[in-house]
Amino acid sequence: MRLSLANKLSFLYASLIYLFLYMPIAILILYSFNQSKLNAVWTGFTFDWYLKLMQNTEVLEAMKTSLVVALISTIAATMIGTLAAVGMYRYQFRGKTALDAMLYLPIVIPEIVMGISLLALFSQFEIPLGYLTLIAAHITFSIPFVVVVVRARMAGFDRSIEEAAMDLGATPWGTFIKVTVPIIAPGILASALLAFTLSIDDVIISFFVAGPSSSTLPLKIFSMVKFGVSPEINALSTLMLVVTLFLVIIAERIRMRKN
């Protein structure tokens, strides 16, 4: 089979796009297995950096903080955001359009502004910076994303299905649990995943609201990078990447099965 010139060009074009997208990540992963301390020359394969990482208590501590914060804030944001999305879908009231828009607004507010204002808020009420403030901040910036994703899932939702459940004797709450949630579950799951990823890799807002004893993984990486990008950081980043990918794949599989 011979390709025409146009076909060759579009093949080249597509290849370049993918190269552009994945080359940096590939290099990062590659050099996390490099024996040399320099990110410039390949001297041989090793797992050393990963082992070293596992002995670095500061990194482990940061990892734990990140996971705890991400887990709690994901659960809370998903619950709050889902209820908000369902409420906005279900009820009509005065001023709904404005309130609806205000739910999405935080998505476009610059993170640095969010970070500073949260910090201002916490100091106003004299809340000590730490786990609590981190979790509260992560919940705050995750909610709008959850609402967007769940709302998108609700768009094709037939209201009469809920009515059918109530017609058959289910209470409003029973209807929500037995009918609404299972039907929009893929959306809820996707939004939880999004919230988790957002939380895991947030730097700017966390930078403002994390206390001295509650550094998250990205913050830790950030401070390590100040002394140059070491293979240890490559290893850490690779691990983060693997975990995130793993979560995405699981969520995607659940979504496929539901459909």
Next chain:
Amino acid sequence: MSGLMVKLQHLVKQFGTQTVVQDLSLDIEKGEFLTLLGPSGCGKTTTLRMIAGFEQPTSGEIMLDGQYVHNLAAYQRDVNTVFQSYALFPHLTAYDNVAFGLRVKKVPKQEIEKRVKDALRLVQLEDYARRKPDQLSGGQRQRIAIARALVNNPKVLLLDEPLGALDQKLRKQMQVELKHLQKQLGITFVFVTHDQEEALTMSDRIGVMNQGFLEQVGTPAEIYERPSTKFVAGFIGETNLLHGTVRTRDHQHLLVECEGVQVKAPSANVAENESVTIAIRPEKSVLSLEPSHNEQLVQLNGRLTERIYCGGSTRTIVTLHSGQTFVALEKTDQLLPAAVGDELFVQWQPNHGVVVTR
């Protein structure tokens, strides 16, 4: 029939400034098959939704089995609905869809199993129990929706155009099956449709709705033979409407002047000089080439303008001298030997006309 099942008293429903149901009062007997019939947008679904509890009436009262239900939510009412769109639960199998209501009511497991199986057998879908709704055909989904509602043994079953999405053949078949089911189970059916033929064949009584008003309630024969308003006469089946003014009346007949012609009509509760409309069904009229000398017949003449073949019968359209068109029905194998443009006479018995004033 043993007493009242549903009583609607002066129901009014407004959405914003629009009044969708206007002062609707209706009594439905236990075990009755009552159909709400009317054109699209006349308020049928809204009426049904008020009975089910999905809409609160703006004013008026609803009684179910002797109990006022205005403060009962939908899930507390002993009524089940078959939705216009079926509204099956997409994430549950046919079996679980049907079992939903019983599980909610915490019916014992063995009993659920038995009743769901019976319900599925009733709609002849036992073999499809494990399928999800999107693996069922339209007709099968519809039957699952019926089974899901019926399995709860409701006092009243509300059906909102349940056959709307089916093809003609399946529709006819389901009409028979539904009617049969209803007789067999003795459940009160409130059935909504905009298909007048469906209403006529299935119902014990029909309520004809128009723009939120209940125009007439009666048996199919009453509605068809003695429509009480112009709207009902025109909506149910095909009909010819002649507008005129009452000239004289005696205890047996009216003489109505329609466009300069005197038309005899059966006596009705109207005054002289009142404007009335006479409705004549196409099949009640006879066409003839010669004028009849029978003084008792009503007779109008006009010209044949069109013949429309409808299988066994032919619709023949005659333009009267007044310019109005009149539709008559002929047997296709006994057509009058007349061609388009020929002069002919339309005749009928005076008491086959129906006088309506509204």
